[in-house]
Amino acid sequence: MNLDHLRYFACLAQVKHYTRAAQQLCISQPSLSHAIRQLEGELGVPLFEKTGRNTTLTPFGETFLTTVHQTLGTLEEGVETLRRSARGEGLIRLGFLRRLGSRYIPQLAAEFLAAHPARNLSFTFHTDRTQGLVESLLHRQCDLVFCSQPDPALPLTAVPVVRQELVLITPKDHPLAGRGAVDLAQALPYPMVYFTREAGLRRVVDGLFADAGGAPRIAYETEEDQVIAGLVAQGFGIAVVPQMELLHKLEVAVLKITAPDYRWEVFLTTCDGLFLAPAARDFRDFALRRSQEGR
Template sequence: MESIRRSARGEGLIRLGLLRTLGVEFVPRLASAFLKAHPDLDLQFTFHTGVTQSLLDGLSKRKYDLVFCSHPPDRLNFTAVPVQKQDLVLIVPKGHPLASRHTVDLAETAPYPQIFFDKSSGIRAVVDQMFSDINTEPKIAYETEEDQVIAGLTAQGFGIAVVPYMDLLLKLDLKILQINTPACERNLFMVHDSRIFLPPCVQHFRQFVLDSTVLPGQELI
């Protein structure tokens, strides 16, 4: 009975799955603000990171209440709301022929070996679509899941790569180029299964995220 009363008061556990890049600031900031907004409630979070496919698998298996990741495939029938965007950039090793540039058209990268996200990463479809939009076939030399690994491989000369901008890039021996064409933004979403009952505390947190964020391209309030 006590657990029922706690749930009715909006107390309980909120299980989140998230992309690692969103665990640096975005999700922790939201969770912290939510706790500060409800100091009288007994609220707890769990945080689990992974690539989009593993997060969606976990959501399907009810391991998570909400996940923050790339857009889920329509076949899953999940509810997805855009909550953030990431700018995509091209990174190249120092000394690369493109390293003297500040901006680049993606078509200009075609002659060079590239490091791609593997197909389990939600961003892979975004980058694939960018190359498809310009009718260009990239030379994929390596594939891996994590953007940090891609950045490290690029810094060591294994290839060039399209990645989300992150502060880590500034610490590596890389040149960061803005991509002029095609469009190079990645939307990130808060996803849940609307067919599954969400405990009141999860419902309240989800609404808090919606109230605290606006459409991609805008800033978090």
């Protein structure tokens, strides 16, 4: 069914006069008449009837007009959405590690909005561990994610944007609790609350202990660093976790790791096969610039 014919039909239904409708549509009256006849032929019912000098809708036309208005309205809405997107407006779907949600992501998003006050922009915020974030990216549920370094074999582009400190936490009454800093080798004799193998930090912490000369005594495993901190506070073991505000609200001692040397970063990650809308692309570039400025 010809979309122009639907527009012609809607215009004639409103104007109720072939000549005036053709003038509004900037086409000839015979062209309009031919289009309406074609439309009626496709539908198999008459859409208009003559009433004096005017043309009015038949009952079939009245019914069809409702559908045409809905169709044209949906089309116009879709076209306007695409135009807004082309102007750099629209929705940005962010995914990030939960620990980034208290300060880094809200601040970055607020700064981006403040830098573009005239643009109609909005965000959705999704938190998960690294594996879940990567899956949401590959399944096109997020435009970009902030996570631990993903598997290099995946079709992703990952750029480091935030360097975070790792610390050793212990219960307040633990033998190591009184130290302000610790060589990680000193933690080897004690039971650990540890990241599961699916967690992005697992490889980093495994590497730290390997460099420290031993394997950790894993007593419990879980995915979330906040859960790990809660378990340590209740005496389930000690743990290596990112430095985060929550630690200072729990009954744990926070120890700086002086050795071995380590580097743990958060990566801004995008899918190589995913088209980035202008708004998401601009936010990505904004985050990368902020990262460079902060170094």
